[in-house]
Structures are given as C-alpha cells and as structure tokens.
Amino acid sequence: MKLFSAQIYSERRSQLKKAVGSGLILLLGNDEAPMNYTDNTFRYRQDSNFLYFFGLNQPGLNGILDADSGEEIIFGNELTIDDIIWAGPQPSLNELSRKVGIYRTESPASLPAKLKDFKGKVHFLPPYRFDNKIKLNEWLGIPVSKLGEEASVLLIKFVVDLRSIKSAEEIAEMEEAVNITGEMHKAAIVATAEGKMEYEVVSRIYEKLHFYGAELSYPVIFSANGQTLHNHYHGNKLAAGRIVINDSGAENAMGYAGDITRTIPVNKTFSQKQKEIYELVLNMETSSIALLKPGIQYRDVHLDANRILLKGFSELGLVKGDVEEMLQLGVGGLFMPHGLGHMIGLDVHDMEDLGENHVGYREGLERSKQLGLKSLRLARELEAGFVLTVEPGIYFIPELIEQWKAEQKFTEFINYEKLEAYKDFGGIRIEDNVLITPDSFKILGNPIPKTVEEVEALRA
Amino acid sequence: MKLFSAQIYSERRSQLKKAVGSGLILLLGNDEAPMNYTDNTFRYRQDSNFLYFFGLNQPGLNGILDADSGEEIIFGNELTIDDIIWAGPQPSLNELSRKVGIYRTESPASLPAKLKDFKGKVHFLPPYRFDNKIKLNEWLGIPVSKLGEEASVLLIKFVVDLRSIKSAEEIAEMEEAVNITGEMHKAAIVATAEGKMEYEVVSRIYEKLHFYGAELSYPVIFSANGQTLHNHYHGNKLAAGRIVINDSGAENAMGYAGDITRTIPVNKTFSQKQKEIYELVLNMETSSIALLKPGIQYRDVHLDANRILLKGFSELGLVKGDVEEMLQLGVGGLFMPHGLGHMIGLDVHDMEDLGENHVGYREGLERSKQLGLKSLRLARELEAGFVLTVEPGIYFIPELIEQWKAEQKFTEFINYEKLEAYKDFGGIRIEDNVLITPDSFKILGNPIPKTVEEVEALRA
Numbered sequence: 001m002k003l004f005s006a007q008i009y010s011e012r013r014s015q016l017k018k019a020v021g022s023g024l025i026l027l028l029g030n031d032e033a034p035m036n037y038t039d040n041t042f043r044y045r046q047d048s049n050f051l052y053f054f055g056l057n058q059p060g061l062n063g064i065l066d067a068d069s070g071e072e073i074i075f076g077n078e079l080t081i082d083d084i085i086w087a088g089p090q091p092s093l094n095e096l097s098r099k100v101g102i103y104r105t106e107s108p109a110s111l112p113a114k115l116k117d118f119k120g121k122v123h124f125l126p127p128y129r130f131d132n133k134i135k136l137n138e139w140l141g142i143p144v145s146k147l148g149e150e151a152s153v154l155l156i157k158f159v160v161d162l163r164s165i166k167s168a169e170e171i172a173e174m175e176e177a178v179n180i181t182g183e184m185h186k187a188a189i190v191a192t193a194e195g196k197m198e199y200e201v202v203s204r205i206y207e208k209l210h211f212y213g214a215e216l217s218y219p220v221i222f223s224a225n226g227q228t229l230h231n232h233y234h235g236n237k238l239a240a241g242r243i244v245i246n247d248s249g250a251e252n253a254m255g256y257a258g259d260i261t262r263t264i265p266v267n268k269t270f271s272q273k274q275k276e277i278y279e280l281v282l283n284m285e286t287s288s289i290a291l292l293k294p295g296i297q298y299r300d301v302h303l304d305a306n307r308i309l310l311k312g313f314s315e316l317g318l319v320k321g322d323v324e325e326m327l328q329l330g331v332g333g334l335f336m337p338h339g340l341g342h343m344i345g346l347d348v349h350d351m352e353d354l355g356e357n358h359v360g361y362r363e364g365l366e367r368s369k370q371l372g373l374k375s376l377r378l379a380r381e382l383e384a385g386f387v388l389t390v391e392p393g394i395y396f397i398p399e400l401i402e403q404w405k406a407e408q409k410f411t412e413f414i415n416y417e418k419l420e421a422y423k424d425f426g427g428i429r430i431e432d433n434v435l436i437t438p439d440s441f442k443i444l445g446n447p448i449p450k451t452v453e454e455v456e457a458l459r460a
Numbered sequence: 461m462k463l464f465s466a467q468i469y470s471e472r473r474s475q476l477k478k479a480v481g482s483g484l485i486l487l488l489g490n491d492e493a494p495m496n497y498t499d500n501t502f503r504y505r506q507d508s509n510f511l512y513f514f515g516l517n518q519p520g521l522n523g524i525l526d527a528d529s530g531e532e533i534i535f536g537n538e539l540t541i542d543d544i545i546w547a548g549p550q551p552s553l554n555e556l557s558r559k560v561g562i563y564r565t566e567s568p569a570s571l572p573a574k575l576k577d578f579k580g581k582v583h584f585l586p587p588y589r590f591d592n593k594i595k596l597n598e599w600l601g602i603p604v605s606k607l608g609e610e611a612s613v614l615l616i617k618f619v620v621d622l623r624s625i626k627s628a629e630e631i632a633e634m635e636e637a638v639n640i641t642g643e644m645h646k647a648a649i650v651a652t653a654e655g656k657m658e659y660e661v662v663s664r665i666y667e668k669l670h671f672y673g674a675e676l677s678y679p680v681i682f683s684a685n686g687q688t689l690h691n692h693y694h695g696n697k698l699a700a701g702r703i704v705i706n707d708s709g710a711e712n713a714m715g716y717a718g719d720i721t722r723t724i725p726v727n728k729t730f731s732q733k734q735k736e737i738y739e740l741v742l743n744m745e746t747s748s749i750a751l752l753k754p755g756i757q758y759r760d761v762h763l764d765a766n767r768i769l770l771k772g773f774s775e776l777g778l779v780k781g782d783v784e785e786m787l788q789l790g791v792g793g794l795f796m797p798h799g800l801g802h803m804i805g806l807d808v809h810d811m812e813d814l815g816e817n818h819v820g821y822r823e824g825l826e827r828s829k830q831l832g833l834k835s836l837r838l839a840r841e842l843e844a845g846f847v848l849t850v851e852p853g854i855y856f857i858p859e860l861i862e863q864w865k866a867e868q869k870f871t872e873f874i875n876y877e878k879l880e881a882y883k884d885f886g887g888i889r890i891e892d893n894v895l896i897t898p899d900s901f902k903i904l905g906n907p908i909p910k911t912v913e914e915v916e917a918l919r920a
Contacts, residue, residue, distance in 0.1 A: 033493055035505045036806075037813035038588045040678055042502040045495045085797075085860050088688035128498045130590030134604055144594055199673040207667035213659040213695065218500055228548035235673065337545075346496075353497035400545050 002253050003055045006101035013053050017067040019158040023121035028132045029061035048346035051255050055100040073104045075111045112139045123152035128353045156354045165385035173256040178445030180212040180250035181258030185448050188246050189458040192264045199234040214250040217257035217348045221247035226427035227395040242266045243426050257348040259389050261431035268459040280312040284392035285430045292441035299379040302340035305392045306332040321413045330370030331413050339376030341389035386436040393429030396422040462713050463515045466561035473513050477527040479618035483581035488592045489521035508806035511715050515560040533564045535571045572599045583612035588813045616814045625845035633716040638905030640672040640710035641718030645908050648706045649918040652724045658694040674710040677717035677808045681707035686887035687855040702726045703886050717808040719849050721891035728919040740772040744852035745890045752901035759839040762800035765852045766792040781873045790830030791873050799836030801849035846896040853889030856882040
C-alpha cells in the first residue's frame with residue numbers, strides 16, 4: 001500500500017477538525033462490494049474521503065475525528081492467525097495506522113456505542129454505498145431515505161475546500177494516472193482498424209491498464225457510435241468511414257484518476273468532412289485550455305467553447321444568424337449537450353458523492369436550465385491547485401435532431417436541411433486533464449497524440 | 461443481449477411455480493453497484509437467479525411469479541426519449557420481456573403495493589446486495605438482519621434443484637466460457653518470465669478476456685506465492701525458481717462462468733522437486749475426474765484425492781504411517797486446506813447466495829470439522845447434468861506448518877524436519893470444469909495445457 005507521509009494525513013485531519021470546530025466527524029470506509037454473491041466481490045475501491053484523510057486502502061475500516069478533544073481513532077479488526085494463513089503475512093492494523101499518523105485503533109464493535117454516547121453533533125458525509133447507509137441507519141437512527149439530507153453541510157463544505165486544492169504530491173500521482181491513461185489511448189489508436197470488433201480494441205486498453213498495475217477510473221467508452229453519449233457497449237464492428245470515441249482512464253495505485261478522450265478514424269486518415277469537425281473540436285479544446293487561470297469562471301470558458309462551435313458551424317452553413325444571440329439561447333446544446341468539464345482527483349468526477357453543486361457551484365451562481373449548460377458540473381471561478389477536465393465535443397444525435405426539428409426549435413438559426421448530411425457522422429470529443437497554476441495552467445502528463453497529424457501518424 | 465428461447469425461460473418458471481405450489485415468488489434483479497459515488501459504478505452484473513428465470517441482463521428489473529394464478533410480471537421502467545438520446549435506440553422493456561415469454565410489464569412503483577396487498581406467502585431468496593436488502597426491508601417490513609432467515613427455504617430448494625441440472629444450451633455456454641478461459645491461461649503461460657512483475661502477465665490475461673468480449677467470473681489469482689490461498693496481490697517480481705498459480709476465469713456474454721487453474725514455472729522448465737509435486741497434483745486431478753459419474757459422493761472423491769496425496773508424500777518421506785489412519789484424522793489438510801471443488805454455472809461457486817449447504821450437502825450428510833474437508837463446498841452424490849470443478853492442490857504454507865509444529869500436531873505422522881526444505885516451495889493447483897454425463901463425465905472446453913510437457917512446450 002503506497003502512502004503519503006503521516007504528516008500529510010495528520011495535517012489534513014487537523015485542518016478539517018479546526019474548520020468544523022466542534023462535534024464528532026465520522027468518516028466511513030468502504031467494504032467489499034458483492035457482485036453475484038457475498039464472497040464474489042467487485043474489485044476493491046476504498047472511499048475517496050477516507051483515502052484522503054486516512055490513506056488506508058483496505059476494507060473494514062471507519063474513522064472518527066473528535067473536533068473538540070482532537071482525538072483520532074480508526075476502527076477495524078486486527079489480524080488473526082487465520083488471516084495470515086489465508087492472506088499471507090502482512091502488517092497489523094496498528095502498524096498501518098501509525099504510518100498515517102493514527103495512534104489509536106479500536107474494534108469495529110466499539111464504534112456504535114461511541115456514536116450513541118457522544119453528546120454533541122455527529123458530522124457525516126452523504127453515503128452512496130448501501131451497506132454504509134444501513135450502518136448509519138442502525139448507528140444514528142436516521143431513516144435510510146433521510147441520510148442524504150441529514151448529512152453535515154458544514155463537513156461537506158470543508159472537505160470540498162480541502163480536496164479541491166491538489167498538493168504537489170497529489171499532482172505527481174495524477175500525472176502518473178494520466179501517463180498510464182496515455183499509454184492506453186496510444187495502444188487504442190494503433191489497434192483501431194476496419195473490420196475489428198470494438199471489444200478487440202478495448203482489450204488492448206485493458207492490457208495497458210493492467211500492465212501498469214492500474215484499475216479503471218470509470219467504465220470504458222469506446223464506440224463507433226460516439227454520438228450516443230452514455231455508451232458502454234463494445235459490440236459493434238468497426239466500419240470504414242466511421243470515427244470512434246475513446247473515453248477511458250486509469251486509476252493509479254493511490255486512487256487518483258485520469259480521464260482522457262481521443263477520437264480515432266477507422267480509416268487510416270480522417271475524411272475531409274471529419275477533419276473539419278475534428279479541427280473545430282480541437283480548437284474548442286485548446287482555446288478553452290488557453291483561457292485557464294485562477295479567477296476565471298469555468299462557466300464562461302464553457303460558453304466560449306460554444307461560441308467557437310457556433311462560429312465554426314456558421315462557416316459550415318449548419319447554423320445562421322447572430323452568434324451571441326444563439327449563445328444566449330443555447331442553440332449549441334443540440335451539438336454539445338454536455339458540460340465542458342469537471343473537477344478530477346481521487347474521483348473522476350471529483351467529490352461527486354458530496355454533491356455537484358457544493359463542488360462546482362457557489363452561492364449566487366445558479367445552474368442553467370439550457371441543454372448542455374445544465375449539465376456543466378463545474379461552473380465556478382477557478383483557483384490555483386484545481387485540476388479539471390476540458391472536454392468539448394460535437395455530436396450529431398439523430399434522435400435529438402429529429403426531436404428539435406419536430407418541435408420547430410430554433411428554426412431561424414438551425415439549418416435542419418443541411419444537418420441531414422451529418423446524421424450518420426457520429427461524434428467527436430477531445431479531452432485533457434489540466435492543473436490551474438498560480439498564474440495559468442499545466443496540461444497533466446506526457447502529451448497524448450491530439451492533432452489530426454499526430455493521430456494519423458499512429459495509424460500508419 | 462443474447463437470450464435462450466422464450467420457451468426455455470417459460471418452462472423454468474412453470475416448473476418453479478409448480479414446485480413451490482402456492483404463494484407469490486419474488487425474484488429481485490440487481491441494480492447498478494456504486495463504486496466511489498452513485499453514478500460511477502462497477503461493471504454491471506445481473507443476479508444469477510433473475511438471469512435463470514427471466515434472462516434479461518439489465519438493471520432496474522424485478523419479477524414476480526404467482527404460483528396460484530400463474531401470473532408472471534416484470535417490473536421496470538419503460539424507455540423515455542431522454543434514454544434514447546443518451547443511451548441510443550434500443551428495444552423497449554415490453555419487447556424484451558416478450559422475448560423471454562413475459563407478456564405483462566408494470567412500473568416499479570406498483571410492486572410494493574402488490575406485495576403488501578398479497579394475502580398468501582411471499583417467497584423470496586436470501587439477498588446479498590445491500591440495496592436489495594433495503595428494498596425488502598421497506599416492502600415486507602422485515603428487519604435487514606432477519607432477511608436471511610426469513611427467506612423461503614422451499615423456494616431455495618426448488619431453485620437449487622432446477623439450476624443444478626444444466627441443459628444442453630447451458631453446457632454450450634459453459635464450454636464457451638471455458639474456452640475463453642483457456643485462451644487466458646495459454647497467454648499467461650507464454651508471458652510468464654523471470655524478472656517480470658506479476659501484473660505484467662496479468663495484463664495479458666485481461667487482454668484475452670476482453671478480446672472475447674467477456675468479463676471476469678471472479679477476481680484473478682496470479683501469484684508466485686500460491687501457498688497464500690486468498691491472494692489477489694499482483695505486485696511481486698517473478699523470481700527464477702518460483703512457480704506461479706494462475707486461477708482465473710471468464711464469464712461469457714450470457715453470464716456463465718469458467719474457473720480454471722494452471723501452475724506455471726517461472727523458469728522455462730519445472731525443477732525436479734517441483735515436477736515431483738506437480739505430477740502428484742496432476743495425478744490427484746486426473747484420478748478424481750476419472751471417478752466422476754452419477755451416484756458417486758463427491759466427498760469420497762475429495763478423500764480419494766487426499767489418499768493419493770498422502771501416498772505420494774509417504775514416498776517422498778514427508779509423512780509416514782498408515783495412509784487410511786492419516787486420511788481419517790485429516791493429516792492431509794495441512795497440505796490441501798481446501799475442498800476438492802464446487803458446483804459451477806451462472807456463478808463460479810454456483811448458487812452460493814442460496815447457501816452452500818443447500819447446494820452441496822443434503823440431509824444426513826454433515827459438514828466435517830477437519831481442516832480441508834470442512835471447506836468442501838460440494839459433498840453430496842453427483843447427478844447427470846451437474847457441472848463442477850475438480851481442483852486439488854498442494855501447498856507448503858510456512859505459517860500453518862509452524863502452527864501445527866508448535867502444537868505438536870500429528871508428530872507421529874508428519875516429518876516436520878523434512879518439511880523445512882519445502883517452506884519456500886510455494887503451491888501448486890490444477891483445476892478443470894467437468895460435466896457429469898448420464899454414465900460418466902466430460903471435461904468442458906478445448907484441452908488447456910496441463911501435463912509438465914504441455915506446459916513446458918508453451919514456455920519454449
């Protein structure tokens with residue numbers, strides 16, 4: 001188990017206790033997750049908040065921080081001789097806990113009474129694992145359906161404040177995750193070819209992932225039907241003339257996520273029509289990144305990417321009219337019905353368990369209702385230390401085009417007739433992970449082929 | 461989604477309703493399982509009982525069978541226009557249900573009232589997913605901790621009866637799962653080499669798995685420390701002179717599991733010492749398989765494998781004394797502290813969610829308390845149509861040897877002094893999946909290299 005220094009974890013916990021001020025902070029670890037019966041489990045994934053404050057990447061642990069007394073305890077079982085026989089020699093919980101600066105461990109059995117006996121407020125985060133919901137219900141007497149609203153907003157806010165700013169040690173881990181992700185993407189570009197099944201190419205992504213001892217940070221999207229945004233099906237045969245969206249990322253050993261998208265032509269080169277749209281998306285991506293620095297509102301960057309889209313589409317004759325008007329009305333949502341990006345860290349959508357609005361919005365900054373902008377997960381002003389994704393895309397979704405056309409939506413701006421020729425186009429998305437530095441930005445990781453020339457070079 | 465014919469599913473459901481006789485049979489499907497937040501999920505896995513009776517491999521479904529009226533309903537949401545926009549065009553729940561012989565679908569919202577209003581007994585299976593525990597608690601008013609004991613033993617028994625006997629269609633699926641698994645194993649034998657990290661070889665296993673569009677049926681065991689039985693760590697460097705246990709299997713598109721073990725020398729050939737133990741394990745495996753036919757008690761086959769072990773160890777001077785006496789006392793448990801095998805089908809430990817004793821034991825056949833035999837999951841008489849694993853192993857577990865030695869256990873039989881020379885040996889296991897035919901057996905799938913010569917041939 002790779003860990004940061006004990007000092008790092010101790011400092012994070014001290015900052016949290018100080019910020020919360022008083023009461024008991026309860027941080028639940030994740031247990032094993034059953035797949036088709038109790039003992040056949042999915043790959044183990046620790047809770048990201050637990051990882052951030054306690055570091056220990058194993059099931060069966062919970063932690064408390066007493067904001068009044070300062071006391072810090074990890075609850076978990078010590079090893080038995082049977083554990084050693086079946087799972088091999090390993091450090092004790094006590095030894096492990098010392099490595100993250102915790103000097104008191106107790107049996108899991110003593111936690112419920114401790115919570116019951118505590119006189120002040122017990123702060124907990126919104127649970128997303130159902131076993132943890134059952135535990136909180138039993139321990140705190142709160143109905144399962146009320147646990148979300150009873151979670152401590154104070155605790156959520158301070159955890160978000162801390163986790164939003166990535167330290168140098170975290171950035172190094174995130175660079176590693178992006179670099180493994182980059183190897184996955186290069187392998188996929190090389191392996192893509194007419195006549196292959198999508199899952200044959202996906203198998204090369206998994207090979208690279210596991211070659212570096214990593215796990216997926218989210219389910220692989222690799223599809224010749226990239227216009228279908230939530231597409232985890234890999235059963236299509238790659239046909240000549242199609243383009244494939246590969247949105248896949250590695251989670252490194254310490255739990256940090258990479259999240260990269262590249263778009264690959266099934267032919268060895270992009271067609272002229274594909275190149276026009278590809279260059280437009282690439283321009284949206286690089287121009288958005290060039291704007292990044294502390295203080296800029298990410299909502300404005302999203303809108304600027306849309307502005308580039310609408311200008312480009314005006315030149316192609318797919319839309320007509322005043323770009324600023326179209327931007328205000330949300331015409332671009334038809335072609336990019338998702339947000340420009342999100343925070344990334346220990347989670348691919350960082351801290352999504354704590355609530356998107358706590359992470360990406362702030363008081364006075366309300367969520368839009370427009371298609372596209374309403375899905376923007378990160379809208380607020382950026383700060384140095386944030387890491388976020390920049391992932392513009394252009395999609396021609398036949399069902400959505402048909403729907404808008406039938407509703408006669410924005411007929412004064414959208415050239416539905418000309419759009420017919422794009423209904424079998426598919427989609428293009430390009431995505432990188434970017435750190436906000438004190439005065440500008442840094443794209444994380446080694447460069448991953450991105451221009452038309454760079455992508456085509458790997459297809460030779 | 462690949463499905464058997466509607467007739468097959470209808471017949472299974474009819475048999476179940478008839479066997480249970482009266483009351484409402486409730487079969488819960490699995491939903492998506494959250495990894496690090498609600499919307500970042502593990503790979504989807506449907507519940508095996510739901511797959512067996514309803515076939516539909518997607519989240520959000522539950523089914524009821526009314527044993528009195530005969531009525532059959534699937535509860536789930538119909539597609540919205542948003543679903544089609546985001547997830548692509550797809551058949552409706554109604555269309556899908558017809559394909560498995562169900563002509564009535566209802567909204568999930570109507571299920572709780574249906575259960576509440578039902579006058580007779582509601583039969584349900586023991587839940588293992590925590591979200592399903594929460595649902596059953598809400599719908600039936602049974603405390604979460606009591607759901608296991610309140611599950612219908614009648615329903616469990618009849619589901620076990622049906623699922624235990626594999627049909628010809630199921631066998632074809634299981635052969636496919638074993639064949640994909642075989643490709644994974646061959647790739648691992650070829651890739652194993654001194655100086656590589658375990659996960660580098662594991663990456664080849666994943667590549668083959670996904671190349672065939674399959675998923676893991678259980679977490680990969682690939683370890684140069686095969687003596688540690690529950691070992692999912694892949695971070696060791698493969699050192700000259702070690703042997704590696706590869707216990708890994710594919711789950712094919714219809715959900716059927718393969719479960720194969722091979723043992724690979726890190727050097728290009730086995731050493732003389734390794735060969736002696738390897739040949740002994742191979743003899744245990746092939747001799748056990750040769751005994752298989754309807755009517756034989758699998759407990760006896762397990763004991764026979766132990767007999768071969770003890771005879772072989774007598775010849776090697778590792779044990780001494782009367783083999784039958786040692787067998788009765790359980791001396792062999794030190795070297796093979798697990799059972800010879802288990803049922804396999806839609807689950808790698810088939811129907812383990814329904815309770816191991818319901819699947820592998822019967823009235824009058826009690827579980828042993830001896831190390832090894834107590835872990836035997838399948839002990840009962842075999843029947844034509846059963847598919848099971850045969851997986852003998854020999855391990856030298858330093859911690860266990862030390863424990864027995866310190867307790868002076870079986871000192872009259874075990875040559876602890878001579879065992880010292882084996883403490884760095886590791887472990888060997890060989891496993892195949894075998895169908896019980898009307899008069900003997902059939903090893904499923906294409907042959908996977910198993911003899912010393914066959915394994916070494918792939919290392920050339």
